[in-house]
Amino acid sequence: MPEFDLINRIARVFGTSARPGDPGCVLGIGDDAALVELEDGWQLAVCVDTLVEGVHFGPDATAGAVGHKSLAVNLSDLAAMGADPAWFLLALTLPGDDPDWVDAFAGGMAGLAGDTGIVLAGGDTTSGPLGITVTAAGRVPRGQALTRAGAKPGDLVYVSGVTGRAALALRALQAGETPDREALAALHTPTPRLALGRALRGIASACIDISDGLAADLGHILECSDVGACLEVERLPSASCFDEMPNESRWSLQLGGGDDYELCFTVAADQAPTLDALQERLGILLTRIGSIRREPGLTVLRRNGKVFDPGIEGYQHFSPSAGGG
Ligand code: ADP
Ligand code: MG
Numbered sequence: 001m002p003e004f005d006l007i008n009r010i011a012r013v014f015g016t017s018a019r020p021g022d023p024g025c026v027l028g029i030g031d032d033a034a035l036v037e038l039e040d041g042w043q044l045a046v047c048v049d050t051l052v053e054g055v056h057f058g059p060d061a062t063a064g065a066v067g068h069k070s071l072a073v074n075l076s077d078l079a080a081m082g083a084d085p086a087w088f089l090l091a092l093t094l095p096g097d098d099p100d101w102v103d104a105f106a107g108g109m110a111g112l113a114g115d116t117g118i119v120l121a122g123g124d125t126t127s128g129p130l131g132i133t134v135t136a137a138g139r140v141p142r143g144q145a146l147t148r149a150g151a152k153p154g155d156l157v158y159v160s161g162v163t164g165r166a167a168l169a170l171r172a173l174q175a176g177e178t179p180d181r182e183a184l185a186a187l188h189t190p191t192p193r194l195a196l197g198r199a200l201r202g203i204a205s206a207c208i209d210i211s212d213g214l215a216a217d218l219g220h221i222l223e224c225s226d227v228g229a230c231l232e233v234e235r236l237p238s239a240s241c242f243d244e245m246p247n248e249s250r251w252s253l254q255l256g257g258g259d260d261y262e263l264c265f266t267v268a269a270d271q272a273p274t275l276d277a278l279q280e281r282l283g284i285l286l287t288r289i290g291s292i293r294r295e296p297g298l299t300v301l302r303r304n305g306k307v308f309d310p311g312i313e314g315y316q317h318f319s320p321s322a323g324g325g
Contacts, residue, residue, distance in 0.1 A: 042140065067112075074134045078197070087121040153227055159264050163262055205225075229292050233251045
């Protein structure tokens with residue numbers, strides 16, 4: 001299929017794409033570059049993420065799920081910054097000529113784009129091993145972005161949703177077993193926590209999305225904020241997919257497993273009632289799992305006061321044990 005047919009195909013799935021008046025993007029697909037606009041008093045949060053077949057998704061992932069996820073991981077980064085989605089660029093490398101795959105891929109991506117109000121502003125299309133790079137931009141009122149720096153001793157540590165399910169599904173797939181349905185959905189079609197990120201503006205002292213595992217990503221907040229934290233492991237919320245699993249194994253997955261796309265954030269201690277109200281309003285589980293302290297490092301404690309060693313490290317590309325992420 002000629003490159004331009006492919007681009008038109010993708011543009012068709014997304015509808016008319018960017019139009020004058022769309023949030024932030026006044027000229028989209030079809031020219032040499034997109035034109036975007038930013039109102040006074042707002043800043044752009046910009047991020048990019050690449051998904052490569054065999055590294056970030058396997059043959060089990062449908063084209064629609066791959067489309068959904070490659071946008072979702074970027075929206076999750078925007079959520080973690082407290083930004084409202086504005087527009088994105090799609091750089092697509094395709095191995096062959098499979099219009100059905102392209103339609104399903106674009107359909108999965110366009111569905112999430114429509115749900116979250118982000119506009120496809122342009123991209124690039126090349127042939128080669130399957131890989132998807134999405135660059136996304138969001139708007140945030142000047143000075144209100146949530147960063148990883150800003151957690152203070154005495155702050156409370158919260159996590160949204162239930163962590164560890166994506167890792168549970170991945171483990172089942174790697175063992176040749178059928179994953180739990182909810183766990184598989186967490187792995188393949190994660191829900192970026194955009195409404196939560198936006199609501200946390202002016203409330204959270206620090207925020208991060210959990211792509212590399214709760215412990216590792218909280219570790220980034222601790223480093224950037226120059227503080228430490230103590231987690232109470234029994235507070236980690238569970239889900240039915242973990243019913244058969246001993247607590248210790250579940251906690252290890254929930255602290256160490258990647259690909260969760262939940263938010264981990266800190267708030268001043270007097271904000272606990274605000275968080276209760278927010279949980280009600282958004283219908284998202286928000287769980288206080290520990291607190292920030294002055295001494296550096298992360299300690300995970302059992303209720304009996306004993307240290308729990310999750311025996312994990314956050315996933316890192318290029319490390320000898322790399323196999324996901
Ligand atoms: P150029 O040669 O100037 O880089 P391209 O032929 O790569 O132009 O792209 C033509 C137009 O199509 C541009 O507006 C570009 O943003 C858009 N485009 C190319 N590939 C994609 C894609 N995968 N998704 C969305 N838009 C795309
Ligand atoms: Mg190009």
